[in-house]
Amino acid sequence: MSSTASRPGPPGDRLLQRLRRLPLPARAAVVHVLGQLLCLGVLATLAAARDEDLVGALTVWDGQHFLAIARHGYDVTSGGRVPNSPAFFPGLPGLMALVTQALGIPAVWAGVLLSWVAGVVAALGLVRLGAHLPGLGGRRGLVLVAVFALAPMSVVLLMVYTEALFCALAVWALVLLLERRWLAAGLLSAGAGLVRPTGLAVAGAVVAAALVAWVDDQHSWRSWLAALVAPLGFVGYVAWVGARTGDPLGWFRLQQQGWDTHIDLGAGTARYVLHTLRDAPALLDVVTVATMVAAVVLFVVCVRQRQPWPVLVYSGLILLEVLGSDGIMNSRVRLLIPAFPLLAPVAARLARERLPQLVRLLLAGGLASCWYSAYAVLIYPYAI
Numbered sequence: 001m002s003s004t005a006s007r008p009g010p011p012g013d014r015l016l017q018r019l020r021r022l023p024l025p026a027r028a029a030v031v032h033v034l035g036q037l038l039c040l041g042v043l044a045t046l047a048a049a050r051d052e053d054l055v056g057a058l059t060v061w062d063g064q065h066f067l068a069i070a071r072h073g074y075d076v077t078s079g080g081r082v083p084n085s086p087a088f089f090p091g092l093p094g095l096m097a098l099v100t101q102a103l104g105i106p107a108v109w110a111g112v113l114l115s116w117v118a119g120v121v122a123a124l125g126l127v128r129l130g131a132h133l134p135g136l137g138g139r140r141g142l143v144l145v146a147v148f149a150l151a152p153m154s155v156v157l158l159m160v161y162t163e164a165l166f167c168a169l170a171v172w173a174l175v176l177l178l179e180r181r182w183l184a185a186g187l188l189s190a191g192a193g194l195v196r197p198t199g200l201a202v203a204g205a206v207v208a209a210a211l212v213a214w215v216d217d218q219h220s221w222r223s224w225l226a227a228l229v230a231p232l233g234f235v236g237y238v239a240w241v242g243a244r245t246g247d248p249l250g251w252f253r254l255q256q257q258g259w260d261t262h263i264d265l266g267a268g269t270a271r272y273v274l275h276t277l278r279d280a281p282a283l284l285d286v287v288t289v290a291t292m293v294a295a296v297v298l299f300v301v302c303v304r305q306r307q308p309w310p311v312l313v314y315s316g317l318i319l320l321e322v323l324g325s326d327g328i329m330n331s332r333v334r335l336l337i338p339a340f341p342l343l344a345p346v347a348a349r350l351a352r353e354r355l356p357q358l359v360r361l362l363l364a365g366g367l368a369s370c371w372y373s374a375y376a377v378l379i380y381p382y383a384i
Helices: 011-021 024-049 062-072 091-103 107-130 138-149 154-158 163-178 182-193 199-215 221-229 232-245 250-259 267-279 283-304 309-323 329-335 340-350 355-378
Strands: none
Touching (some): 011 024, 024 107, 024 138, 062 091, 062 107, 091 107, 107 163, 138 154, 138 355, 154 163, 154 355, 163 182, 163 309, 163 340, 182 221, 182 232, 199 221, 199 309, 232 250, 267 283, 267 329, 283 309, 283 329, 283 355, 309 329, 340 355
């Protein structure tokens, strides 16, 4: 026997061999965690270089609102009244309060823990969803997980923000919908509607699927019940805010008063794009415009590739909500993270590469994306 036969391979090869022995869901979890650790490492490095607190970076902007609600409930914080706090949906801060009580940990760590766990759950759903998407069956679905974990602004999946929790609920709702598990899909949709307003996109997919099943004469009482339950999270919370404010449109008015967020059929987006192309005020603005354009192009590609139509309905409604409303344009890259099916054509193309080239491409793109995320959190002076 030659000496090379018994010589252990490079550490990277040994790691890949061990990963291949794991079940597919476990590999998806590992891929997601590794991608997010890269994001965290870049964020921590830049925070240390700027002498800034990493925990503070994980709780900036909206994170402070969620912490205040988890600690004190709506409207009241240690610093006084916050009239716009009902604009934030209760799913994440409510769970943070429960975890804080159950584990006896500070609210900030409850929020970070929830995001980490929800991110892994979303990764498990993505690899399952990949089985229903063109070019991503089996192990290729792991590439979709990697692209999602390393996408621009994916750092918020680590932060006290709603993206991780929402994506976990949304992706599993879509998976169960495609597998005709109506009641579970409806309940997850209702849960997503308690986390953020984009829960309407999940509910829209469920309701549309139920209508098509009725047209095709494949409906059942479960499909109708799912269609009724799916929007209850969003509708119920908006109704609660309306009752509390004495205005049926109270939640929408809070959104407009606090952040000038309102439906304008894309007029604000068009103004922002033209302003950025003319003046290029900051790197983040240029990347934001590029991301919005790429999202539209990728949606067209998804249609041409014939993704399952409930998935297309979901992605299309996310795009309509993000691009068809005015408000803080700097946050558009983050707001597009829940449109994860749009990453499928990118992942399918990368999955055709040989493994060494695939790893190099993911690392190069991931490092650039992670730096951009860290820049947005630590350097860019406006809300993300």
